[in-house]
Amino acid sequence: MKIAVVHDWFNDIGGAEKVVREILVCYPDADVFSLIDFYDEPKREKYLLGKRAKTSFIQCIPFSKKFYRFLFPLFPLAIERLDLSAYDLIISSSSSVAKGIQKEETQLHICYCHSPVRYAWDLRQDYLSVMKNPVSKTIFNYFLNRLQKWDLKSNSRVDFFVANSMNVKNRIEKNYNREATVIYPPVDVSSFEITTKKENYYFTVSRLVAYKKTEQIVKAFSKFPHIKLIVAGDGPNRKKMNKIASPNVQILGYIPTDDLRKKIKNAKAFIANANEDFGITVVEAQSCGTPIIVPYMGGYKETVNECVGQFFEKQTVKDIENAIELFETQKKVYHEADFIKNTTRFDKSRFRNEFTSFVDRTYKAFYNK
Numbered sequence: 001m002k003i004a005v006v007h008d009w010f011n012d013i014g015g016a017e018k019v020v021r022e023i024l025v026c027y028p029d030a031d032v033f034s035l036i037d038f039y040d041e042p043k044r045e046k047y048l049l050g051k052r053a054k055t056s057f058i059q060c061i062p063f064s065k066k067f068y069r070f071l072f073p074l075f076p077l078a079i080e081r082l083d084l085s086a087y088d089l090i091i092s093s094s095s096s097v098a099k100g101i102q103k104e105e106t107q108l109h110i111c112y113c114h115s116p117v118r119y120a121w122d123l124r125q126d127y128l129s130v131m132k133n134p135v136s137k138t139i140f141n142y143f144l145n146r147l148q149k150w151d152l153k154s155n156s157r158v159d160f161f162v163a164n165s166m167n168v169k170n171r172i173e174k175n176y177n178r179e180a181t182v183i184y185p186p187v188d189v190s191s192f193e194i195t196t197k198k199e200n201y202y203f204t205v206s207r208l209v210a211y212k213k214t215e216q217i218v219k220a221f222s223k224f225p226h227i228k229l230i231v232a233g234d235g236p237n238r239k240k241m242n243k244i245a246s247p248n249v250q251i252l253g254y255i256p257t258d259d260l261r262k263k264i265k266n267a268k269a270f271i272a273n274a275n276e277d278f279g280i281t282v283v284e285a286q287s288c289g290t291p292i293i294v295p296y297m298g299g300y301k302e303t304v305n306e307c308v309g310q311f312f313e314k315q316t317v318k319d320i321e322n323a324i325e326l327f328e329t330q331k332k333v334y335h336e337a338d339f340i341k342n343t344t345r346f347d348k349s350r351f352r353n354e355f356t357s358f359v360d361r362t363y364k365a366f367y368n369k
Contacts, residue, residue, distance in 0.1 A: 186348035208235030
């Protein structure tokens with residue numbers, strides 16, 4: 001059985017890339033395809049097991065490493081030009097266009113869907129809202145309409161969808177009118193150690209982009225000058241964050257994995273404000289025994305409960321302020337056993353077993369029909 005694994009792009013590191021790594025652990029002989037692959041060797045060894053992706057023409061466009069997201073009108077053409085005709089099984093890892101690869105009827109295509117294309121569907125207005133020029137906004141919206149139509153048409157090339165959460169399963173059904181099987185993504189729970197000795201700061205980490213809504217967290221902490229917030233992550237909104245941050249807010253930018261884990265482990269609470277499809281980082285925080293403060297929406301409904309953290313209702317500065325105030329005054333005691341019970345549901349060994357079992361069953365049924 002010849003296997004191809006297709007991913008949108010290899011440039012940053014996030015939950016989707018951790019899923020690709022575990023898929024390659026399950027299928028080490030698979031070939032890898034992507035729009036671009038700009039990983040350095042340490043990232044390549046860790047997340048691609050040393051493999052180099054076969055890439056599209058976007059890889060050769062000048063400055064595509066930095067500005068590839070602005071080339072999204074070319075994504076459908078680029079992904080369709082990848083030749084996967086030699087493979088029996090195609091596994092796509094997709095939150096953008098990877099699921100739109102061309103295939104023959106005799107090939108089986110299983111898509112592990114992190115999300116339908118966010119900027120073409122649910123979060124379109126969040127992306128457009130940061131654009132000040134009305135002409136640019138109109139042009140982008142035009143191309144997003146085209147991308148949405150292509151996405152709706154090309155999803156028929158997927159034989160079976162796997163969703164990373166019930167949240168994404170429901171959106172696949174809503175946007176594509178397709179069924180999906182839920183298999184939660186892998187979290188390296190065992191690599192984290194629970195500690196009850198916490199330091200006096202709150203912590204958050206994300207890409208600093210508009211739809212993550214980290215800005216509202218930074219603004220909320222200006223009301224509490226005696227409470228420290230540490231923000232990790234980088235992105236186009238970082239300069240803006242630096243301008244609005246009060247003295248009790250420290251914005252670190254990108255930090256290495258070991259430092260990131262220490263920050264999460266020692267924080268008195270982990271706070272986030274995005275409407276996440278799943279939210280691997282909050283599970284990692286729980287694996288350290290760090291309480292969670294998040295909005296009651298998206299994947300957080302599946303990964304967080306009141307035994308490991310607390311919810312707030314809306315993604316507003318006021319709701320975040322109220323959540324911080326409640327956490328500070330309530331001083332709730334959290335128990336190690338509750339963190340362990342909740343996080344073991346997402347361990348990477350569970351993912352490997354569930355995913356390979358699904359692929360094996362589906363492959364046999366597909367080729368024996």
